[in-house]
Amino acid sequence: MxxxxxxxxxxxxxxxxxxxxxxxxxxxxxxxxxxxxxxxxxxxxxxxxxxxxxxxxxxxxxxxxxxxxxxxxxxxxxxLARTFQNIRLLSEASVLDNVMIGLHRHERSSTMAALFGLPAAARETAEMTERALALLAEFGLTRFADYPAGGLSYGHQRKVEMARAMAAExxxxxxxxxxxxxxxxxxxxxxxxxxxxxxxxxxxxxxxxxxxxxxxxxxxxxxxxxxxxxxxxxxxxxxxxxxxxxxxxxxxxxx
Ligand SMILES: Nc1ncnc2c1ncn2[C@@H]1O[C@H](COP(=O)(O)OP(=O)(O)OP(=O)(O)O)[C@@H](O)[C@H]1O
Ligand SMILES: [Mg+2]
The missing domain is CATH 3.40.50.300 (P-loop containing nucleotide triphosphate hydrolases)
Known part of the structure; x- marks a missing residue:
């Protein structure tokens, strides 16, 4: 270990x-x-x-x-991943998008492939959305997926931060x-x-x-x-x- x-x-x-x-x-x-x-x-x-x-x-x-x-x-x-004592989220962005940012570490297909809309990139985005949604479910945040993160209570915002940190695996x-x-x-x-x-x-x-x-x-x-x-x-x-x-x-x- x-x-x-x-x-x-x-x-x-x-x-x-x-x-x-x-x-x-x-x-x-x-x-x-x-x-x-x-x-x-x-x-x-x-x-x-x-x-x-x-x-x-x-x-x-x-x-x-x-x-x-x-x-x-x-x-x-x-x-290594962390959460912050003073919450740091993109407050205007949706809860789902905030968690998607955490998935970044594992993105595989190139930006070029994504730009040209190649199937590998599209598949990856769909997979990423699915993984982010699974994390939201784990943290009991499913119903807030489309809400702006800044509108949530502090307790919920902390959970979004944790979901984002864990998204990086x-x-x-x-x-x-x-x-x-x-x-x-x-x-x-x-x-x-x-x-x-x-x-x-x-x-x-x-x-x-x-x-x-x-x-x-x-x-x-x-x-x-x-x-x-x-x-x-x-x-x-x-x-x-x-x-x-x-x-x-x-x-x-x-x-
Ligand atoms: N950027 C900084 N510039 C100057 N001093 C700092 C800075 N960050 C922390 N300190 C000082 O370092 C010491 C430790 O602070 P730190 O924030 O690590 O404590 P903490 O154990 O996390 O406290 P808390 O339980 O209040 O969160 C404190 O005296 C603090 O004022
Ligand atoms: Mg502290």
């Missing part, structure tokens, strides 16, 4: 240490948790992994491939607060999707403020505070670790 490996990953913004010497293993076939108080550096880790932010130090590998300095599109081709998916703004029924449905993804041998990195949800989903959890890993292990271990309890109680602006 492939592994996403972070070694001594560091990021500084001027004087702010957003990440310092972070070591993490995200294996295929499992859901790995990443928690920590606001500003702990969780999103920064995802930004570095996906090539949206250059690292200050350290390395990122997918299996034996070093992707530390690879551009974002190469990282996508290497099999990634080997690893990085989820930045995927159940924010969702009720229990919705988050249970997503839990099933995440578990199915891991059961298919793929790796999931789950960032969440809902610690109960993370504890339920993950066999291994990493805890960040002030850019450093302060604890890791089973849910039982980290949630009872005095260092973690102190970070959560002491953290926050009103501490």
């Amino acid at each position: 492939t592994m996403l490996k972070l070694r001594n990953l560091s990021k500084r913004f001027g004087g702010v240490v957003a990440s310092e010497d972070v070591n993490m293993d995200v294996p295929g076939g499992k859901i790995t948790g990443l928690i920590g108080p606001n500003g702990a550096g969780k999103t920064t880790i995802v930004n570095m992994i996906t090539g949206m932010m250059p690292v200050t130090g350290g390395t990122i590998h997918v299996g034996d491939t070093d992707i530390t300095h690879a551009p974002a599109h190469e990282i996508c081709r290497a099999g 990634p080997d690893f998916i990085l989820l930045d607060e995927p159940i924010a703004g969702m009720n229990d029924v919705e988050s249970d449905a997503l839990a099933d999707i995440f578990r199915g993804f891991a059961a298919a041998g793929k790796g999931v990195l789950l960032i969440e403020h809902n610690v109960r949800f993370v504890a339920r989903m993950c066999s291994h959890i990493y805890v960040l505070d002030g850019g450093r890993l302060i604890s890791e292990g089973t849910p039982d271990h980290v949630l009872n670790d005095p260092v973690v309890i102190t970070a959560y109680l002491g953290g926050g602006d009103d501490a």
Whole structure:
């Protein structure tokens, strides 16, 4: 099984240490948790992994491939996909089109073939529409297929983002607060999707403020505070670790 490996990953913004010497293993076939108080550096880790932010130090590998300095599109081709804490959809475009964009990684026929309307290209477009519709069904979004994505509730928009990320058929998916703004029924449905993804041998990195949800989903959890890993292990271990309890109680602006 492939592994996403972070070694001594560091990021500084001027004087702010957003990440310092972070070591993490995200294996295929499992859901790995990443928690920590606001500003702990969780999103920064995802930004570095996906090539949206250059690292200050350290390395990122997918299996034996070093992707530390690879551009974002190469990282996508290497099999990584993400969702955003601040939703990023084409708000004017339909829900279906937003998901179709995710299928891009697997497009085979050339643009020329498509331009001349060659049968291979047409067949591919039909296949792509079918795959996108299947994903919408999986996420319970079928009835919104033709709606502009920007008109949906935040919870539904998050699901569109996840469908788009999964459309790329990634080997690893990085989820930045995927159940924010969702009720229990919705988050249970997503839990099933995440578990199915891991059961298919793929790796999931789950960032969440809902610690109960993370504890339920993950066999291994990493805890960040002030850019450093302060604890890791089973849910039982980290949630009872005095260092973690102190970070959560002491953290926050009103501490
Ligand atoms: N582009 C940036 N420029 C400057 N500082 C940044 C930038 N992005 C993040 N930071 C800082 O890095 C630190 C970590 O931020 P990050 O967004 O990674 O935290 P987080 O754990 O995702 O927090 P939250 O739970 O609120 O989403 C914070 O102090 C933040 O202000
Ligand atoms: Mg964040």
